[in-house]
Amino acid sequence: MDLFNIKSLLSERLGDDAVIPMADMSEYCSFKCGGKADLLVIAEGMDELRYALYVIAGADEMFPSCGSCSGDKCSICESSEACSGCGREGKKPIPYMVIGNGSNILVRDGGYEGILIKLGEGFSEVEIDGTEVRAGASALLSKVAKDAAKEGLTGFEFASGIPGSTGGGLFMNAGAYGGEMKDVVKYVKAISRDGMREYMLDVSELDLSYRHSIFGETGDIITEVVYGLEKGNIEEINEKMKELAGKRTSKQPLQYPSCGSFFKRPEGFFAGALIEGAGLKGLMVGGAQVSQLHAGFLINKDNATATDVINLMKLIQNTVYDKYGVKLTPEVRIIGRE
Template sequence: MNQYKDFSCILKSILKEDVLIDEPMKKHTSFKVGGPSDVLVTPESLSDIVDVIKLCRKEKVPYCIIGNGSNILVKDGGIRGVVIKTSKLNNIKIDGAKVTAESGAMLSVVSKKSASYSLTGLEFASGIPGTIGGAITMNAGAYNGEMSQVVESAVILDENGEVRELTKEELELSYRKSAILKYGYIVLSVTLSLKMGDKEKIINRINELTKRRTEKQPLEYPSAGSTFKRPEGHFTGQLIEESGLKGAFVGGAQVSEKHAGFIINKGNASAKDILDLIKMVEDIVKEKYNVELHPEVRIVGEE
């Protein structure tokens, strides 16, 4: 029974039509799995998201922030409380070599828009399928680039309900870590400091990385990108492949035959299938190589 239906009526007074009840999370995640969220809201402005979070905190209603759901695995029991989806907070402003984007802006869109202004530095992010808010939270990276190389500052909502601007140093960015994760901050917007460059070279680099990604990654199947963090001194996909796990199945979940670092939804997988396959990979790699793998994908919800 959904105990937050009455609370959803209060939210509707703030957000009008952008409030859904018992919404299947498989509609909102790239893995295409996950049980229902009690309430899902999609704020249209930064002030709306601040108001929703403050209200949830005041009424002691649990909440969870998602971007476009590309690095998240929602368990089959779904999510209790309120899911706040940032996808409509997607404004991008360019001033010289500075790019400011709201947290729900797609990183690929920010990268390509920057390129259209002859700004270089964000080419590595052109194929990362997440929002800029999620990217700064996880210090996302690819092809020898990461967010810490280009970020200047971020506006966040802190644990006391205060809106603050954090400098690059205050964001404490390291491999898949940040002060945002550490202290539970909510990202509202991010400012990047890029450089002027040659537009043709920038676009050619983006096209080159897109081709490489398409050739090497199983983009034709639902997944959450690289499933595991890279253990120091090792390549995750190589460890998994050499453990004989490439192509391994649990239910509808499979270790990709194209790239062993990806677990994919091959057909009607449940979240439990994916979680069981993650556990199997972790156990076998640990047994064979004494290397511990840890999920890069964010796991939320109830069994």
């Protein structure tokens, strides 16, 4: 498996600016820290995404044996041994995944071994037809909320301050202030990991639950989400969004890089309350800190590394478990080399 060959094919079709080797993921993640991805691919539209997935997933077939070996020792065969003819390593599929707005992901300092795909501007359109809102997977949830409000559509106010994309929000069934994606989604368009199949799923098929959707299991990629909202009063909708914005400003450390609420809510508890009760509010590890404003937020206070954040996370988990017997699970997806 040859990353260089994959890069060459993708650059030829997508352009060099869309295929970035050793991409610094701190520039693409809201925590503003983390390592580099071996390759970052920006897919500006469906054609580009389809092609990128096809190339990456089908690399085994596209790069056959070098011809100077018997084949049974080549990286393209089923053997895990090295090829004596071309010197390639044994067959090892290149990991790849699609990221959204980077607001709920942390790349370890060792970087991501493989390919990260980010959806570009072609996936950011928002269209409204009656009470139906159609949004591309890279459209920001805040934009969807604002566009819906302009048309007097209610039901999406809760998402107006969630700093994620439409696709990312659906992937984790994001929610806030009593609302969540499963309350407003009608259906979703997606593409299979190999780029060969595009399909639609009704909300009843998405297996939406607390911070979970079916896409966590399938690995397929969300390309578009369609929401079903209701007609409302524009002034009341804007007032509700203003009220929620005020709550966020007063209770969340928005001036620092973070991924929002770091931990999932344990059943019967609030993560922030447990962390504060354990005396951890304001605690720092390196440049990472438990916010003094809201203990459920871990922030990049002073040039934190991803390792700082992870070590702070582990310290919190151990302390809270020792005190309360409750296991805290990160809501943030942590990826990359250990």
